Amino acid sequence: MGRLIQGRVLVAGEVGGEALVGREPLSFWGGYDQFSGEIIDRRHSLAGAMAAGKILAVPFTKGSSTTTAVLLEAVRQGNGPAAVLTIGVDTFLALASIVADEMYGKPFPVIGLTAEDFASLETGDRLVISRDGSIEVVDSG
Amino acid sequence: MALSLREYDRACLAGDLGPACQFAMSILVRMAEIYEAEELIDISRAHIDSSLYQGDATLEFAERLVSMDAKVSVPSTLNVSGVDEHGWREWSVPPDWAEKARRQMVAYESMGCEPIWTCTPYQTATKPEFGQQIAWGESNAVAYANSVLGARTEQYPDLLDICAAITGRVPAAGLHLTENRAGELLLRLVDVPEAVQDDDSFGAVLGHLMGKLSGTHVPVIEGITVEMGEDQLKSVAAGGCSSGCVTLFHIVGLTPEAPTLEAAFHGREPLQTFEISLDDLREARRDLSTTEGERLDIVVLGSPHFSLAEFRRLAPLLQGRRCHSELQFLVTSNRTMVKLAREAGLLAPLEEFGGKITVDTCIITTPMLSDDVETLMTNSAKYAYYSPGLLDVEVAFGSLEDCVQSAIEGKVVRGSSPWDD
Numbered sequence: 001m002g003r004l005i006q007g008r009v010l011v012a013g014e015v016g017g018e019a020l021v022g023r024e025p026l027s028f029w030g031g032y033d034q035f036s037g038e039i040i041d042r043r044h045s046l047a048g049a050m051a052a053g054k055i056l057a058v059p060f061t062k063g064s065s066t067t068t069a070v071l072l073e074a075v076r077q078g079n080g081p082a083a084v085l086t087i088g089v090d091t092f093l094a095l096a097s098i099v100a101d102e103m104y105g106k107p108f109p110v111i112g113l114t115a116e117d118f119a120s121l122e123t124g125d126r127l128v129i130s131r132d133g134s135i136e137v138v139d140s141g
Numbered sequence: 142m143a144l145s146l147r148e149y150d151r152a153c154l155a156g157d158l159g160p161a162c163q164f165a166m167s168i169l170v171r172m173a174e175i176y177e178a179e180e181l182i183d184i185s186r187a188h189i190d191s192s193l194y195q196g197d198a199t200l201e202f203a204e205r206l207v208s209m210d211a212k213v214s215v216p217s218t219l220n221v222s223g224v225d226e227h228g229w230r231e232w233s234v235p236p237d238w239a240e241k242a243r244r245q246m247v248a249y250e251s252m253g254c255e256p257i258w259t260c261t262p263y264q265t266a267t268k269p270e271f272g273q274q275i276a277w278g279e280s281n282a283v284a285y286a287n288s289v290l291g292a293r294t295e296q297y298p299d300l301l302d303i304c305a306a307i308t309g310r311v312p313a314a315g316l317h318l319t320e321n322r323a324g325e326l327l328l329r330l331v332d333v334p335e336a337v338q339d340d341d342s343f344g345a346v347l348g349h350l351m352g353k354l355s356g357t358h359v360p361v362i363e364g365i366t367v368e369m370g371e372d373q374l375k376s377v378a379a380g381g382c383s384s385g386c387v388t389l390f391h392i393v394g395l396t397p398e399a400p401t402l403e404a405a406f407h408g409r410e411p412l413q414t415f416e417i418s419l420d421d422l423r424e425a426r427r428d429l430s431t432t433e434g435e436r437l438d439i440v441v442l443g444s445p446h447f448s449l450a451e452f453r454r455l456a457p458l459l460q461g462r463r464c465h466s467e468l469q470f471l472v473t474s475n476r477t478m479v480k481l482a483r484e485a486g487l488l489a490p491l492e493e494f495g496g497k498i499t500v501d502t503c504i505i506t507t508p509m510l511s512d513d514v515e516t517l518m519t520n521s522a523k524y525a526y527y528s529p530g531l532l533d534v535e536v537a538f539g540s541l542e543d544c545v546q547s548a549i550e551g552k553v554v555r556g557s558s559p560w561d562d
Binding site for chain 1: 164167168172175176193195196202278279280283296297299301302356357383384385386527529531
């Protein structure tokens with residue numbers, strides 16, 4: 001058993017996977033390649049990392065309104081993240097997941113965390129997300 | 142407190158007003174719960190970014206709405222499209238992309254949206270009024286409408302903007318509400334010379350720095366001592382929502398909700414104060430370039446879309462001169478502005494210079510540039526921010542004059558400027 005943290009459910013779901021954690025905000029349009037699942041914003045610390053299938057943690061989304069369109073296309077192509085964790089409430093990510101549900105029946109969990117819980121996550125941690133927003137964390141180190 | 146819905150909202154949800162209203166309202170209600178809104182409110186205008194083709198999902202979404210006979214219920218303008226429908230063959234746009242992007246344009250036009258195809262609706266169509274509740278997409282337009290015009294909108298992401306336009310309703314949350322429009326961070330310029338504030342790169346650089354410093358907060362800028370025109374404020378807006386997510390900023394003495402510092406903060410204390418020196422701005426300006434080399438393949442102006450006033454400033458710089466033969470010179474704008482510029486005689490100098498124009502889209506929203514393009518120069522903070530990731534190019538940021546001179550010489554050159562040490 002790892003430690004447990006509790007987030008606020010924006011879009012519910014159950015999934016387990018490896019964490020990919022960025023400390024700076026990300027615009028998915030211009031930052032996430034929907035055709036491959038790679039982080040492409042060269043000014044971001046996760047540049048070059050493959051986010052498809054990972055549990056992606058970024059503090060919040062920034063930049064373009066097209067972020068949601070990019071995520072929806074990524075989900076359609078099977079290149080989306082398995083879940084996204086943020087600090088607080090991120091309406092762009094929630095919308096992308098809700099529309100992915102309405103269009104393709106494929107929502108991904110979107111969970112808002114406290115800044116402290118977010119800061120405790122590291123890339124490579126194994127996470128198991130439950131429908132109630134509790135997250136089991138098995139630290140990588 | 143739970144969300145309370147009006148009779149109209151419930152009728153939409155129940156499908157009484159047709160499947161499109163039902164689909165749109167069900168998404169709005171789910172979002173209202175995430176915003177923790179207590180109700181929905183009316184909007185009287187929308188600007189739709191969903192019309193930008195970004196892959197089959199966006200087209201499937203659009204055509205699903207059309208199949209449900211969706212129509213907008215408030216005046217709605219369209220943001221940039223995914224293709225210049227008449228000019229794309231001159232560039233490297235794949236025909237399949239052009240065809241699908243065109244289908245997506247037709248889909249949104251058929252919903253009753255006004256096809257202005259621009260990221261600068263505030264320069265191209267009627268400006269929203271102070272205090273008007275609107276639902277806009279396109280980050281720079283949202284920041285401009287909120288900050289410079291005092292209209293009220295959240296930054297509506299693609300796929301939600303059209304739901305708001307169909308139903309005429311949005312969650313009562315965020316920047317629609319007076320209490321959320323107060324300044325939170327103070328960005329105080331200290332000893333920044335007026336010659337720098339007057340430079341045409343100043344807005345872009347200030348916006349870029351503001352975006353990096355502001356996080357999710359509302360910044361208030363103090364210490365501007367020059368007049369900032371519409372295009373400079375446009376650059377501030379675009380810079381701040383590219384490096385960051387600034388959807389509302391105040392400039393003391395300049396923007397309508399900031400006649401004084403106290404008014405900008407609604408009488409509260411700033412959460413944090415940043416003193417901004419000339420050196421901080423110089424560093425932000427350097428940060429907009431990813432290369433210091435001279436190699437150059439293309440010079441691109443016009444993000445956000447080039448305005449008539451910008452065409453007017455550009456024309457005399459090009460008069461009687463010629464772009465280097467191994468380099469492309471491109472201006473991105475929209476059909477309305479280009480028509481006005483042509484009527485004003487401002488396009489002839491550009492054409493004689495060897496420059497090209499793309500309308501209704503831009504280099505980062507349609508795949509028009511060939512893989513041979515390795516280095517790009519621009520005076521736009523938004524192009525400078527996004528091009529390295531989206532286009533896999535190196536970027537040199539410079540003033541309008543430097544961009545023109547570099548196009549003539551075929552390499553990145555920089556003249557003397559008030560930014561120099």
